[in-house]
Amino acid sequence: MRLGRRSLLAAPLALATPALAQPAWPSRPVRLIIPYATGGGTDLLARAIGEALRPLLPHPVVVENRAGAAGVVGTEVVARAEPDGHTLTAVVSTHIMNRYHLTHLPYDPVTDFTPVAMLSRNxxxxxxxxxxxxxxxxxxxxxxxxxxxxxxxxxxxxxxxxxxxxxxxxxxxxxxxxxxxxxxxxxxxxxxxxxxxxxxxxxxxxxxxxxxxxxxxxxSTATRTPFFPEVPTAQEQGVAEFDLAGWVGLLGPAKLPAAIVGRLNALLGQAYADPVLKGRFTAMGIEPDLRPGPALLEAMQHEDRLWAAAAAAGHIQRQQ
Missing domain, CATH: 3.40.190.10 (Periplasmic binding protein-like II)
Structure with a gap:
């Protein structure tokens, strides 16, 4: 079949369209918003991960602290951000508990976010x-x-x-x-x-x-922590069935493309395998627990059920 001049000119444009629709990620620095003040465990974890990712990316991961309202101020920024992988947040498990603790939450802690990865156990x-x-x-x-x-x-x-x-x-x-x-x-x-x-x-x-x-x-857990192995648990000291812990999870806005989530998990896997980062985690008292998005979503849903039951029993009071 012979192609006319107009068809030949249009063909390269048609072939280029998918590539233009899927720009390389990241195309600029990645904002990692920490919705808590500097110096805490989540802040330290995020900065260590950001440094470990630097050699693996064409642009840096910039940690930005946006504390306030039990983590809501910074987290809302991510909930409202474009789902292009350039705005992420690292939150602790009370991201879910806030639904039952605060009088008003400007987002749904599960459905308004994309679970990217579990980062650590707290x-x-x-x-x-x-x-x-x-x-x-x-x-x-x-x-x-x-x-x-x-x-x-x-x-x-x-x-x-x-x-x-x-x-x-x-x-x-x-x-x-x-x-x-x-x-x-x-x-x-x-x-x-x-x-x-x-x-x-x-x-x-x-x-x-x-x-x-x-x-x-x-x-707070049923087993002792390796960072303070000489310290007995609350259970060992007579508080029966006392077993409470948290986690830190990496979230993006809702509808974050699966390709970006997969790329982030691959990069995190590389970073966590680095002996330098492993050593930093140990020195800082961080318990790494890298798991993919579905595992984080399961943990979030479990927390939702746990805190819903605690609120129904009157063990969580709404903030006035």
Missing amino acids: TMVLAAGTAQPFADLAQMVAFARANPGRVGTGSTEALSSFIGQELARRTGIETPDVQYRSGGQLMNDVVAGHLPVGWTSTASATPHMQTGRVRILAV
Whole structure:
């Protein structure tokens, strides 16, 4: 079949159209929005991952802290962003719990996002200053029982707040919740003696252990953490069936193309295999737990069921 001049001119344009519709990713720096203040475990994790990804990408991953409203301020930016892979967020598991803790959420924590990957497991630890008049969980509970309301318990988001109040509920003590914007700020006050105790991640606690002014009283999970193997769990210290932990997950806006999600997972796999990043994780007290988007979605749905039941039982109070 003979083609006319017009057909020959149109053919290259037709062949080029699909390529133009699928620009290479990333075509500019990737914003990784951390909806919490600097210095906390999620911030440290994100910055370490961003540095590890730098040699693997043509453009850098720029970590941007947008703290406020229990993580909602920064997370909403991602929910409203174009689903082109250039705006992502790393959130803790209370991203889901906020649905039951806050009076208003400007997005659906599940359906308005694309789960990209699980990044880490967050074992929470109960940190106390060495100047406090208690050296273990039993002594803290006894002191709090004898001094109602005097053992303020620091928290940084809904999960750590829930863990603190759940421990108080199960042990029959009164420990007012003292809220912080990040684990780094919480730990600074523990070290300085301004805050009696606080629930925070191993990543937030680890940098302060060399000061000699901090001790870990308990961990929140059923098994001990490898970062503080000498510290018994709350269960071991008499709080039956106490097993609460969180995670950090990487999310993009809803309708993020599967090709970009797959590319991100491949890059993360390369970064996590790097011995340098593995060493940084260990030094910072981070428990890496890299899993793909479907596993993160399953964890999010599980959290949704868990917190819905806790709210129905009255164990989660709406923020006023």
